Amino acid sequence: MTDEFRRKAKNFLLLDIETVAGYASYDQLPERMQKLWDKKATVLRKGDESVSNEEYFYDRSAIYAEFGKIVCIAFGAFYWDENNEIAFKVRSFSGDDEVKLLLEFKALIEKYPAEQLILCAHNGREFDFPFLCRRMLILGIEIPKALQITGKKPWEILHQDTMDLWKFGDYKSYTSLDLLAAVFDIPGSKNEMSGDQVTRVYYEENDLAKICRYCREDVVVLAQLYLKMHSFQPVRADNITRVE
Numbered sequence: 001m002t003d004e005f006r007r008k009a010k011n012f013l014l015l016d017i018e019t020v021a022g023y024a025s026y027d028q029l030p031e032r033m034q035k036l037w038d039k040k041a042t043v044l045r046k047g048d049e050s051v052s053n054e055e056y057f058y059d060r061s062a063i064y065a066e067f068g069k070i071v072c073i074a075f076g077a078f079y080w081d082e083n084n085e086i087a088f089k090v091r092s093f094s095g096d097d098e099v100k101l102l103l104e105f106k107a108l109i110e111k112y113p114a115e116q117l118i119l120c121a122h123n124g125r126e127f128d129f130p131f132l133c134r135r136m137l138i139l140g141i142e143i144p145k146a147l148q149i150t151g152k153k154p155w156e157i158l159h160q161d162t163m164d165l166w167k168f169g170d171y172k173s174y175t176s177l178d179l180l181a182a183v184f185d186i187p188g189s190k191n192e193m194s195g196d197q198v199t200r201v202y203y204e205e206n207d208l209a210k211i212c213r214y215c216r217e218d219v220v221v222l223a224q225l226y227l228k229m230h231s232f233q234p235v236r237a238d239n240i241t242r243v244e
Contacts, residue, residue: 065134
């Protein structure tokens with residue numbers, strides 16, 4: 001590890017969010033929102049009539065901040081143990097009360113100097129960071145300075161994104177965290193479930209703990225991938241701490 005990385009690690013948080021449809025079914029959407037979803041879904045489906053707007057809402061609305069909600073935020077940080085070996089600790093905030101969840105996360109990141117905090121996620125620039133900001137605005141929560149990017153110059157935005165790092169300036173395609181984990185021979189996080197099952201597990205299985213385990217494991221994978229992409233050795237399995 002370089003001295004620069006050790007210094008950066010003090011104000012470095014890796015994170016992942018899990019989102020679900022904002023309502024258990026299309027029928028529960030307010031009428032005004034139903035009409036707006038119908039309009040959006042018609043465009044997204046591109047003429048495909050095999051799936052109804054109602055089914056499409058359950059399957060796809062979780063990825064849109066206007067129609068979905070956050071149920072879990074997992075985050076982790078690097079540190080060095082008593083033997084001076086790199087270690088990693090991951091925990092999560094979760095709950096049905098999204099306002100409470102977001103306020104907990106806001107309080108966490110505001111403990112760090114806003115001008116020094118580096119937030120890292122996979123596809124974070126396109127999904128995690130804007131989703132967090134949009135949900136905070138919708139729910140009347142002031143966006144913490146570390147997440148605010150309006151008016152900032154590119155070099156003033158400290159966010160890191162492992163998908164951006166992998167693109168090397170190529171904007172043609174999306175590369176999943178799971179695929180990169182396989183490429184770099186990192187144990188995956190899809191043992192219990194996958195991302196497209198989160199809404200079903202939340203509403204049908206009522207198993208938020210399962211979602212949180214999955215979310216925390218994604219952050220572990222993210223941490224190991226970040227190290228690999230910077231030519232560092234991964235954290236040993238017994239130096240990873242998971243907090244329920």
